[in-house]
Amino acid sequence: MTFTSGAELADPLAELLGDNAIDAAIAVAHPNIALVKYWGKRDESYLLPVTGSLSMTLDIYPTTTAVRVSAEPADTVELNGRPAVGEAYTRVARFLDLVRERAGRDEHAVVVSSNAGPTGAGLASSASGFAALAVAAAAAYGLDADARALSRLARRGSGSACRSLFGGFAVWHAGEGDGEAGDVSSYAEPIDGDALDPALVVAVVDDEAKAISSREAMRRTCDTSPFYLPWADASRIDLDEMRKAVARRDLPAVGEIAERNALGMHASMLLARPSVRYLSPRSVALLDRVLALRANGIAAFATMDAGPNVKVLCARADEQRVIAALREGGDVADIQLAHLGPGAALVTDGPR
Numbered sequence: 150m151t152f153t154s155g156a157e158l159a160d161p162l163a164e165l166l167g168d169n170a171i172d173a174a175i176a177v178a179h180p181n182i183a184l185v186k187y188w189g190k191r192d193e194s195y196l197l198p199v200t201g202s203l204s205m206t207l208d209i210y211p212t213t214t215a216v217r218v219s220a221e222p223a224d225t226v227e228l229n230g231r232p233a234v235g236e237a238y239t240r241v242a243r244f245l246d247l248v249r250e251r252a253g254r255d256e257h258a259v260v261v262s263s264n265a266g267p268t269g270a271g272l273a274s275s276a277s278g279f280a281a282l283a284v285a286a287a288a289a290y291g292l293d294a295d296a297r298a299l300s301r302l303a304r305r306g307s308g309s310a311c312r313s314l315f316g317g318f319a320v321w322h323a324g325e326g327d328g329e330a331g332d333v334s335s336y337a338e339p340i341d342g343d344a345l346d347p348a349l350v351v352a353v354v355d356d357e358a359k360a361i362s363s364r365e366a367m368r369r370t371c372d373t374s375p376f377y378l379p380w381a382d383a384s385r386i387d388l389d390e391m392r393k394a395v396a397r398r399d400l401p402a403v404g405e406i407a408e409r410n411a412l413g414m415h416a417s418m419l420l421a422r423p424s425v426r427y428l429s430p431r432s433v434a435l436l437d438r439v440l441a442l443r444a445n446g447i448a449a450f451a452t453m454d455a456g457p458n459v460k461v462l463c464a465r466a467d468e469q470r471v472i473a474a475l476r477e478g479g480d481v482a483d484i485q486l487a488h489l490g491p492g493a494a495l496v497t498d499g500p501r
């Protein structure tokens with residue numbers, strides 16, 4: 150796997166824009182990891198969640214995306230150096246339709262996007278991807294949108310993307326109602342948690358794309374799991390408690406709530422019919438290491454998303470001990486250390 154910074158990627162993308170950068174823009178966005186999860190939609194077409202969620206935006210794995218409005222007869226989309234096809238293409242083209250509708254324009258676009266981290270492996274590439282696309286496409290089409298409008302727009306591409314508009318910690322409000330009413334009330338906004346300044350150690354067990362999309366897994370869990378509604382009820386309480394724990398900079402409480410919320414989400418998936426299981430034996434081995442760290446007095450807590458990779462929240466002072474403990478036993482393919490990262494932004498001055 151090659152890791153590239155957003156700044157390095159911006160250079161070839163700038164070439165795509167050519168000398169005349171009118172109706173063109175490049176944006177960079179980072180993934181976010183939810184500490185209180187989004188799992189389940191109340192409205193599939195507007196991507197409105199059943200419950201609110203809370204995340205931290207990371208400073209690793211940026212997505213860099215260039216959008217140029219073009220005279221071509223259709224949108225062209227390149228992801229990680231290859232033409233996007235099938236569902237990946239359709240999701241981007243539909244998203245551009247929303248931008249065009251809001252901007253009152255009908256030209257197509259050329260989109261070129263690169264992820265510095267693994268794609269579709271439960272490491273939030275769709276969050277950084279649609280956040281970067283929202284910012285770049287809005288700028289390229291001249292859409293006048295503030296941060297909240299961009300967050301709502303990014304949500305239409307991938308729910309979790311609405312949180313990557315913001316750096317640090319963000320809360321995604323579930324909002325009220327379906328359709329247009331839900332659309333205006335469901336957005337993310339930043340919350341003050343920078344003083345907490347935790348580390349998130351990302352233990353990559355497997356960077357292959359997942360076998361079942363989170364969208365399908367979410368739908369199946371909502372529709373069939375008897376554990377889904379109990380988890381959603383518990384998650385609303387988790388969100389309230391998490392906001393208070395972040396506000397009082399209480400890392401052990403933040404970690405404990407995050408871990409129970411993630412385990413509950415995975416439990417609800419396990420009871421879906423057919424069952425959805427993202428965690429592998431290696432993920433479970435890493436959870437044991439996190440328990441052992443705690444038994445040794447280190448405040449380390451795990452969270453897992455739609456994939457087998459395990460992210461461990463801890464204080465910066467403990468990050469190297471956590472990395473060493475996770476490396477033992479040979480269950481990880483790669484370890485990345487993340488801290489709080491920036492919100493999505495245009496790359497305005499060329500590569501930096």
Ligand code: 2P0
Binds near residue numbers: 182183363
């Ligand atoms: C989250 N995940 O809160 C949760 C936890 C994965 C597990 O948001 O269907 O790609 O595009 O809205 O945002 C992954 O789902 O799903 C996700 P769609 P998305 O981060």
